[in-house]
Amino acid sequence: MSDTIPIALPSDPPVTVELARALGLTENEYRVIEARLGRRPTYTELGVFSVMWSEHCSYKSSKLHLRQLPHSGRAVVRGPGENAGAIEIGDGWLAVFKIESHNHPSYVEPYQGAATGVGGIIRDILAMGARPIATLNSLKFGDFDYPRMTYLVRGVVGGIGGYGNCVGVPTVGGEASFSKEYNKNILVNVFCLGLARKGELMSASAKSVGSAVIYAGSATGRDGIHGASLLASAEFDSAEKSKRPSVQVGDPFMGKILIEACLEAFATGAVEACQDMGAAGLTSSSSELAARGGLGIELDLDKVPLREPALTPYEILLSESQERMLLLVCPGREGEVLSVFRKWDLPACVVGRIVAENRWRAFYRGALVADIPVNALTVDAPVYNRPVKARPVARDYSHSSTLCKSRGELEHGEVLRVLIGSPNVASKRWIYRQFDYLVQSNTLVEPGGDAAVLRIKGTQRALAIAVDSNFRLCARDPYIGAVAAVCEAALNVACVGATPVGITDCLNYGSPERPEVMWEFARSVEGIRDAALALEIPVVSGNVSFYNETDGQPIPPTPTIAVVGVLNERAHRLSSYFKRADDAVALVKGGKLRLAATAYEALLEQKRSGVSFGWVLPPIEPELVKATVDALSEAAALGIVSSAHDVSEGGIGVALVECCFNPNGVLGVEVSLDGLDELGVGEALFAEGTPLVIVSLPEANLERAAKVFTDRGLEFKTLGKVKNEPKLTVKDLIDEDCNALWEVYHRALPRRLGEHV
Amino acid sequence: MFVTPREGILDPQGRAVEHSLKSLGFELVSGVRVGKYIVLELATESPAQARQLAEQMCEQLLANTVIEDYRIRVEGE
Amino acid sequence: MFVTPREGILDPQGRAVEHSLKSLGFELVSGVRVGKYIVLELATESPAQARQLAEQMCEQLLANTVIEDYRIRVEGE
Amino acid sequence: MKWGVITFPGSLDDGDALYALREVMGQEAIALWHADERLYGVECVVLPGGFSYGDYLRCGALARFSPVMKSVARFARDGGLVLGICNGFQILCEARLLPGALTRNRSLSFICDRVALRVENASTPLTRLFSVGDVIRLPIKHGAGLFVASDEELALVEKRGQVLLRYVNAEGQATDEANPNGSLNNIAAIANETFNVFGLMPHPEHAVEADLGGEDGLKLFYSLVAEDR
Numbered sequence A: 001m002s003d004t005i006p007i008a009l010p011s012d013p014p015v016t017v018e019l020a021r022a023l024g025l026t027e028n029e030y031r032v033i034e035a036r037l038g039r040r041p042t043y044t045e046l047g048v049f050s051v052m053w054s055e056h057c058s059y060k061s062s063k064l065h066l067r068q069l070p071h072s073g074r075a076v077v078r079g080p081g082e083n084a085g086a087i088e089i090g091d092g093w094l095a096v097f098k099i100e101s102h103n104h105p106s107y108v109e110p111y112q113g114a115a116t117g118v119g120g121i122i123r124d125i126l127a128m129g130a131r132p133i134a135t136l137n138s139l140k141f142g143d144f145d146y147p148r149m150t151y152l153v154r155g156v157v158g159g160i161g162g163y164g165n166c167v168g169v170p171t172v173g174g175e176a177s178f179s180k181e182y183n184k185n186i187l188v189n190v191f192c193l194g195l196a197r198k199g200e201l202m203s204a205s206a207k208s209v210g211s212a213v214i215y216a217g218s219a220t221g222r223d224g225i226h227g228a229s230l231l232a233s234a235e236f237d238s239a240e241k242s243k244r245p246s247v248q249v250g251d252p253f254m255g256k257i258l259i260e261a262c263l264e265a266f267a268t269g270a271v272e273a274c275q276d277m278g279a280a281g282l283t284s285s286s287s288e289l290a291a292r293g294g295l296g297i298e299l300d301l302d303k304v305p306l307r308e309p310a311l312t313p314y315e316i317l318l319s320e321s322q323e324r325m326l327l328l329v330c331p332g333r334e335g336e337v338l339s340v341f342r343k344w345d346l347p348a349c350v351v352g353r354i355v356a357e358n359r360w361r362a363f364y365r366g367a368l369v370a371d372i373p374v375n376a377l378t379v380d381a382p383v384y385n386r387p388v389k390a391r392p393v394a395r396d397y398s399h400s401s402t403l404c405k406s407r408g409e410l411e412h413g414e415v416l417r418v419l420i421g422s423p424n425v426a427s428k429r430w431i432y433r434q435f436d437y438l439v440q441s442n443t444l445v446e447p448g449g450d451a452a453v454l455r456i457k458g459t460q461r462a463l464a465i466a467v468d469s470n471f472r473l474c475a476r477d478p479y480i481g482a483v484a485a486v487c488e489a490a491l492n493v494a495c496v497g498a499t500p501v502g503i504t505d506c507l508n509y510g511s512p513e514r515p516e517v518m519w520e521f522a523r524s525v526e527g528i529r530d531a532a533l534a535l536e537i538p539v540v541s542g543n544v545s546f547y548n549e550t551d552g553q554p555i556p557p558t559p560t561i562a563v564v565g566v567l568n569e570r571a572h573r574l575s576s577y578f579k580r581a582d583d584a585v586a587l588v589k590g591g592k593l594r595l596a597a598t599a600y601e602a603l604l605e606q607k608r609s610g611v612s613f614g615w616v617l618p619p620i621e622p623e624l625v626k627a628t629v630d631a632l633s634e635a636a637a638l639g640i641v642s643s644a645h646d647v648s649e650g651g652i653g654v655a656l657v658e659c660c661f662n663p664n665g666v667l668g669v670e671v672s673l674d675g676l677d678e679l680g681v682g683e684a685l686f687a688e689g690t691p692l693v694i695v696s697l698p699e700a701n702l703e704r705a706a707k708v709f710t711d712r713g714l715e716f717k718t719l720g721k722v723k724n725e726p727k728l729t730v731k732d733l734i735d736e737d738c739n740a741l742w743e744v745y746h747r748a749l750p751r752r753l754g755e756h757v
Numbered sequence B, C: 001m002f003v004t005p006r007e008g009i010l011d012p013q014g015r016a017v018e019h020s021l022k023s024l025g026f027e028l029v030s031g032v033r034v035g036k037y038i039v040l041e042l043a044t045e046s047p048a049q050a051r052q053l054a055e056q057m058c059e060q061l062l063a064n065t066v067i068e069d070y071r072i073r074v075e076g077e
Numbered sequence D: 001m002k003w004g005v006i007t008f009p010g011s012l013d014d015g016d017a018l019y020a021l022r023e024v025m026g027q028e029a030i031a032l033w034h035a036d037e038r039l040y041g042v043e044c045v046v047l048p049g050g051f052s053y054g055d056y057l058r059c060g061a062l063a064r065f066s067p068v069m070k071s072v073a074r075f076a077r078d079g080g081l082v083l084g085i086c087n088g089f090q091i092l093c094e095a096r097l098l099p100g101a102l103t104r105n106r107s108l109s110f111i112c113d114r115v116a117l118r119v120e121n122a123s124t125p126l127t128r129l130f131s132v133g134d135v136i137r138l139p140i141k142h143g144a145g146l147f148v149a150s151d152e153e154l155a156l157v158e159k160r161g162q163v164l165l166r167y168v169n170a171e172g173q174a175t176d177e178a179n180p181n182g183s184l185n186n187i188a189a190i191a192n193e194t195f196n197v198f199g200l201m202p203h204p205e206h207a208v209e210a211d212l213g214g215e216d217g218l219k220l221f222y223s224l225v226a227e228d229r
């Protein structure tokens, strides 16, 4: 059989360099394909190469850079290269997690785009043999005034809820920002975490010759052909429609059944390996399973369940229909696995076999239609070292003369109200109220806190998860921005009292063919590397999304970082809000206060259109962040602090306001910022910084707590006291009613969306 | 107005309904598609204007033309 | 088959759609009702049998007669 | 008491209900499967929350034809205790074991939140540990929880005391603002005429531990246990 040459079908267009180019391959890549095959590819084979060698599947522009990321550690069980990373978290449990982007599809059809994004990442976790227990998301939208934006916001949020709520995986947190840079290219990044027993992880590599390839789930349709590959691997032209694939529609009901059926099938012990059919569908799942095991695979396309008749081999192989999984089953045990799927009323059948020879072959109506060396599709796909070109970044940090520019014009209370009512700072309750964050009964800290906290049933442990990105900093300096994203996510996890154990990252950039973008990418990866090393957190999985640009306008570099942490005793967790009146309030500080790239600066610039303040970024010292993280978990374990909240968008003032919003009744606070004198006092109120954390604690514990922080080289400064009366008083600066602020904070987003809540 | 899932686009609802109908014993059934049916009144005398308005409403709000088709029937046309 | 909310029964969807249409500037709109439109094929030659089957399907499954009315159109009748 | 929690394809809170009954309350509780008609001698059947059959067509419409529902109907007719939570409530309405119907929230969006509820009738098996006028807090999470019925039916339901819980504000008043989904008369939970079949949109199984949103749900379950015969 191996010396037969695959046939072309009568309907196949002639294979030419032009066709290859239209499918997103370069002329040179086409020549390499011919060389690898020793002949001209068939149309089907060309299609297969085009998806497997796409940026999305091959990571050809990012691979060289990603190698720098630290991905080993004592607790790491699976690192990058698998469907998701896995980390040991104690009591025999593994946390399996990953984040992924679904940007372009969500811009074309926000509801289905976001929904299928949730479904896709859930199945990545499922493929590892883990039960998905939570998702989080990171959303970047444009300006509300931009024509389609309200529609996009509603659609994306609706789609995340529509899928997540119906599939029974709680959406426990996330982040959302709004900025004009994303007007024509919104970002939808979804994170999923699952739990698996130690020793029960599913493999993603073929093990034995003769194992059956079982296809399970929805039938294959024409949807999403070249979806991830071409769409996510080429920039977007708002005028051009031809690259838009037919939209993929998710079926969360099928998704839920698939979770239950797959977990039950894995429990039989007959399944050797598994992969979801995500981007490039059957092609990538089958070839990657074979490649990882150093084996080959033969597929009989006539056995594949089809939604509509008369799909061509090309379409069957490239379809990105949702809710499909590929399982490799020990020879002779197919029946056991198939009967599980029958119980769940789910289509499943044997569509091929694992073979010894390192070939990837497909048969259609009895004839060979594709025959490719497995490695040519996977490990031997092209890798590029693309040119980089630096953009100038201001390096000198000084904050002297420029500060006074903002003084005297705006009243502090007014600024604070505007800040907490701006979409980026305001409560995201309008969003998470549409998500089921309770199902599975594990959610100890619900959306709205610094990090989501989930208990692990049957143990005292809990997991903390936060996703973060900082587009303002990244736009200014991709290195500092990336360092900040890692630090902020780690701090958020530490603020609930947990110890960070793993990172997953989703890197969103413009076209890698632009040297400036490639530079942004490279700098960001260096930033993540340095921060991860300093914080001693391994990067165990991730995703790269290039070509986020429309009409020649790339988005700002946007690395989204998710950090997972462990709390050994869930009873030690901290809230982000003040717990009780009379507690002391203190600020933990490492490094400098910053006004550059803050929400405050953006507000001032907006008010005096076009004025740039020339504020420069101070460096971030990840070592001080590490010290803060360690100190927070120690303080939490000692039980000496009541709450912790990191200062992020909007600065110290906004963080203080948020601390007052105890869900059992709004509290107040009275503080003085005197002595935070590296800036004029007025601006310190709105300054951000990394690390900066507001903690509250019984006065009796002040001394012990101070020692925990200062021993690690951090500043620990008592600011004031929590009050029963819901008033925010900042000496000489602010005197505001917290209930009124609560209204502003919670009504801002619905109001922007034209709702009267 | 009739709004239906586009040809070739997955219609999980139609599929589920078909499955149920069959298990209820309606074996002759096939090709179930479930769409929306929207009735409304328009304060205009002109059927032509009514159609034009209806079309705009479908394009802007009632149908999602990326995945749905629509049809309009105007009373008195 | 056309399934519509019953006269006198609250139709939140219709109300919300009407509100949205008005805020989009379609002020001539009133009385919006949102229902379902279900198309299916029946492997029978007889329009009478088709109608009878369709009626059974609506009564048993496709409509909830507590809150919905239905109408049937049979091609070729 | 022996409980049975049904799993329909697409049920989501079945595991949470079992967890609450077994792990938190120490009750005997078994999982029932939609395709199996047998009820295995349970004394209370729970229809859990979720999206049975993806909520396609109408919430609960497809699940009501599951084989197990035949037995549930018989069990209910014979006076057995049946509790439908959220999607379970929707299924019971579709199966005509409870009056009225549940349609899309007036906001047309899914709502996940905690709400205050007032006990309206405290002499039913589900509410016997409460007093009329008690205000409790439970989570809701649904996209179609708007209770509707014809005017006549609604009047009857009210007159017979079948309304068990109403959405209220912090002061215990059933205002429109306190109504999260637009339900007629702020209705959140009802019983059938013979007070052995109950449907509620809030989720008592998600309010059984102080750590996870309070314990008000426990008292509803314990009311049913007190009913133990």
Ligand SMILES: Nc1ncnc2c1ncn2[C@@H]1O[C@H](COP(=O)(O)OP(=O)(O)O)[C@@H](O)[C@H]1O
Binding pocket: A137, A138, A139, A171, A172, A173, A174, A175, A176, A425, A428, A431, A432, A446, A447, A448, A449, A450, A451, A452, A467, A468, A492, A648, A649
């Ligand atoms: N898209 C979203 N989905 C779910 N929850 C969200 C979303 N956006 C924000 N939240 C919730 O609001 C909280 C506050 O968000 P954010 O202001 O970004 O936090 P921080 O500044 O601490 O990183 C988050 O912890 C999260 O729980």
Ligand SMILES: [Mg+2]
Binding pocket: A449, A450, A492, A645, A646, A647, A648
């Ligand atoms: Mg935070």
